[in-house]
Amino acid sequence: MIIDCHGHYTVLPKAHDAWREAQVAAFNAGTPVPPYPDIPDSEIRETIEANQLRLVKERGADMTIFSPRASAMAPHVGDEAVAIEWATRCNDLIARVVAMYPETFVGVCMLPQSPQADLAGSIAELERCVGMGFIGCNLNPDPGGGHFTAPPLTDRFWYPFYEKMVELDVPAMIHVSGSCNPGLHATGAFYIAADTIAFMQLIEGDLFKDFPTLRFIIPHGGGAVPYHWGRYRGLADMLKQPDLSTHVMNNVFFDTCVYHQPGINLLADVIEKKNILFGSEMVGAVRGIDPQTGFYFDDTKRYVDNLDISAEEKAMIFEGNARRVFPRLDANLKARGL
Amino acid sequence: MIIDCHGHYTVLPKAHDAWREAQVAAFNAGTPVPPYPDIPDSEIRETIEANQLRLVKERGADMTIFSPRASAMAPHVGDEAVAIEWATRCNDLIARVVAMYPETFVGVCMLPQSPQADLAGSIAELERCVGMGFIGCNLNPDPGGGHFTAPPLTDRFWYPFYEKMVELDVPAMIHVSGSCNPGLHATGAFYIAADTIAFMQLIEGDLFKDFPTLRFIIPHGGGAVPYHWGRYRGLADMLKQPDLSTHVMNNVFFDTCVYHQPGINLLADVIEKKNILFGSEMVGAVRGIDPQTGFYFDDTKRYVDNLDISAEEKAMIFEGNARRVFPRLDANLKARGL
Numbered sequence: 001m002i003i004d005c006h007g008h009y010t011v012l013p014k015a016h017d018a019w020r021e022a023q024v025a026a027f028n029a030g031t032p033v034p035p036y037p038d039i040p041d042s043e044i045r046e047t048i049e050a051n052q053l054r055l056v057k058e059r060g061a062d063m064t065i066f067s068p069r070a071s072a073m074a075p076h077v078g079d080e081a082v083a084i085e086w087a088t089r090c091n092d093l094i095a096r097v098v099a100m101y102p103e104t105f106v107g108v109c110m111l112p113q114s115p116q117a118d119l120a121g122s123i124a125e126l127e128r129c130v131g132m133g134f135i136g137c138n139l140n141p142d143p144g145g146g147h148f149t150a151p152p153l154t155d156r157f158w159y160p161f162y163e164k165m166v167e168l169d170v171p172a173m174i175h176v177s178g179s180c181n182p183g184l185h186a187t188g189a190f191y192i193a194a195d196t197i198a199f200m201q202l203i204e205g206d207l208f209k210d211f212p213t214l215r216f217i218i219p220h221g222g223g224a225v226p227y228h229w230g231r232y233r234g235l236a237d238m239l240k241q242p243d244l245s246t247h248v249m250n251n252v253f254f255d256t257c258v259y260h261q262p263g264i265n266l267l268a269d270v271i272e273k274k275n276i277l278f279g280s281e282m283v284g285a286v287r288g289i290d291p292q293t294g295f296y297f298d299d300t301k302r303y304v305d306n307l308d309i310s311a312e313e314k315a316m317i318f319e320g321n322a323r324r325v326f327p328r329l330d331a332n333l334k335a336r337g338l
Numbered sequence: 339m340i341i342d343c344h345g346h347y348t349v350l351p352k353a354h355d356a357w358r359e360a361q362v363a364a365f366n367a368g369t370p371v372p373p374y375p376d377i378p379d380s381e382i383r384e385t386i387e388a389n390q391l392r393l394v395k396e397r398g399a400d401m402t403i404f405s406p407r408a409s410a411m412a413p414h415v416g417d418e419a420v421a422i423e424w425a426t427r428c429n430d431l432i433a434r435v436v437a438m439y440p441e442t443f444v445g446v447c448m449l450p451q452s453p454q455a456d457l458a459g460s461i462a463e464l465e466r467c468v469g470m471g472f473i474g475c476n477l478n479p480d481p482g483g484g485h486f487t488a489p490p491l492t493d494r495f496w497y498p499f500y501e502k503m504v505e506l507d508v509p510a511m512i513h514v515s516g517s518c519n520p521g522l523h524a525t526g527a528f529y530i531a532a533d534t535i536a537f538m539q540l541i542e543g544d545l546f547k548d549f550p551t552l553r554f555i556i557p558h559g560g561g562a563v564p565y566h567w568g569r570y571r572g573l574a575d576m577l578k579q580p581d582l583s584t585h586v587m588n589n590v591f592f593d594t595c596v597y598h599q600p601g602i603n604l605l606a607d608v609i610e611k612k613n614i615l616f617g618s619e620m621v622g623a624v625r626g627i628d629p630q631t632g633f634y635f636d637d638t639k640r641y642v643d644n645l646d647i648s649a650e651e652k653a654m655i656f657e658g659n660a661r662r663v664f665p666r667l668d669a670n671l672k673a674r675g676l
Contacts, residue, residue: 146486147485147486147487148484148485148486148519148521148522149485150521151520151521152520152521181486182489182490183486183488183489183490183535183539184486184535184538185538185539185541185542185573187569187573188538188541188542188569188570188573189534189535189538189539192534192562192566192569193531193532193534193535193562196527196530196531196534196562197521197522197527197531200522200523200526200527201521201523201527203523203526204523204526220566220569221565221566223562224530224531224534224561224562224565226565227559227562227564227565227596227601227604228530228558228559228596228597228601229598229600229601230596230597230598230601230624230628230635231525231526231530231558231596231597231598231623231624231635232526233598233628233630233635234597234623234624234625234626234628234635234636235523235525235526235623235624237624237626238624238625238626258565258566258568258569259566259568259569259572260567260568260569260571260608262567262604262607262608263565263566263567263568263604263608265604266565266600266601266603266604269600270598270600270601285569285572285573286568286569286572286573286576287572287576288572288575288576290568290571290572292571297568297569297571297572298572
């Protein structure tokens with residue numbers, strides 16, 4: 001079974017996107033937010049079947065762990081009430097997709113992390129979504145949108161949220177959103193920088209002493225981390241931290257959203273297979289065809305297929321690790337006899 | 339000949355560091371800055387011979403392109419006058435090292451880029467240092483120190499400085515300094531994030547159309563870029579930019595400050611050899627011994643030696659590319675019959 005741990009609903013019913021624009025405009029104008037539109041199932045089917053579902057099938061995956069469009073989470077827009085309603089609407093749409101295609105999609109929620117707010121709204125939304133069958137969340141380490149003003153992920157600011165994650169036994173993908181910094185391109189700079197920064201925060205701190213069962217996925221192949229694995233091992237040593245294998249890597253996982261074969265080869269070479277989850281970031285950051293290969297850049301299954309590793313290791317990357325990191329997915333699949 | 343393009347003077351005469359503390363304290367107290375101390379040649383010899391020179395010799399390099407300690411440039415501390423005097427003192431110390439060991443060291447200057455100031459002070463300091471025989475500079479893309487508030491490197495804000503670089507025919511290493519952001523560890527997060535962000539800025543812009551001979555070295559192996567080379571090629575395509583080989587890679591170079599063999603293998607696999615300069619970042623970010631190899635993490639010559647590439651390609655990485663990127667170094671060596 002092939003489970004893509006990193007898919008976003010990026011081609012959406014037009015009425016949903018239009019409502020978001022109206023919501024933000026109403027906030028800026030100080031006028032009431034218009035009611036959320038009735039979106040018929042047919043429109044959801046249309047967007048999903050022409051895009052995500054088609055690509056999942058064409059590329060040979062079985063399931064996608066599906067969350068709202070990351071670049072549009074934009075918690076820095078508006079205030080907390082805006083963020084809460086937007087997260088609710090986006091997550092509800094994911095729930096509808098999952099209800100329509102339960103054999104292919106399973107939900108991960110976004111959170112209403114308004115930069116000035118505490119995490120109470122995010123805790124409530126996580127509980128609500130897990131109640132609807134979601135199996136994890138996307139946690140934004142820089143809800144301010146590109147100036148890295150939030151406390152490090154090891155700060156006690158985040159602890160109430162981590163307590164809820166542990167209680168519900170759900171992991172978080174550490175995922176920033178759109179950039180409001182003209183120097184930081186969202187998918188080319190902000191995402192990769194934030195991934196790298198998050199990992200270094202975890203090296204510096206001792207978060208997993210306090211939360212031994214907390215689990216994070218650092219997407220986009222772990223940012224720069226595998227390429228600089230020697231630097232991170234060396235820095236842990238200089239900071240008198242334990243070896244990364246016990247200090248961080250019982251709790252942190254990288255996806256395979258690295259868009260060329262040499263990158264995936266490096267990932268599988270330096271990072272233990274138990275820490276790698278197949279992911280593609282579809283339909284997302286890079287949509288074109290690689291002229292060097294003739295295949296889509298984000299057809300990452302192809303790169304994993306080409307790895308010179310055992311069938312057991314491939315099965316871990318494609319399925320086993322996702323079931324371990326997302327216990328609610330495992331339970332869901334077992335209930336379906338899978 | 340083996341030229342290390344990335345060395346910092348990190349173990350310094352104590353009086354120099356003490357003066358810096360006094361300078362900052364005086365700024366904060368609003369009192370006069372104490373006079374800069376007389377530092378005898380013997381103290382400089384002691385720090386250099388016990389550290390940089392010893393390691394250069396032990397590891398088999400011939401020359402180091404040498405600049406002030408990057409993490410201590412700290413242009414966000416004090417005001418522009420503080421930054422100008424600090425840069426002057428640090429660069430003068432480099433000039434003294436170079437005068438004492440001209441066969442081993444050649445100077446690259448830091449710049450007094452105070453966050454609120456324009457680049458006039460940096461232009462003046464670059465001219466002064468090139469007049470003393472320096473061959474390049476370290477340009478800080480985030481002088482604010484960890485919140486990425488400066489304009490992108492493609493912004494016209496930087497153009498007066500680039501004009502001077504082109505006029506003097508000197509390259510810049512894009513290098514941030516210490517972090518004043520508790521979420522960004524300097525050498526583990528800020529450096530690597532800033533390298534990655536800089537490269538994406540260059541993809542988004544068209545800087546080298548305006549400055550076809552401008553040259554940047556992005557250190558630390560180019561941040562995350564080689565690992566995500568497919569992503570960057572794909573993003574250039576999505577942004578309707580030319581192929582990276584012509585859009586950026588006639589002007590941008592990566593060093594080999596990647597502290598494990600698989601990382602250097604990837605670098606040499608995906609990046610053209612003409613764009614790679616040997617560098618170690620000594621004595622710097624990671625000082626320990628890799629328990630997996632028994633050798634120092636930052637003994638990067640060893641990784642380059644191990645590459646499965648031709649002798650001509652190794653000579654480009656160790657010498658030829660540095661002479662091409664730093665024409666004033668080439669002239670200096672030719673004048674010495676090298």
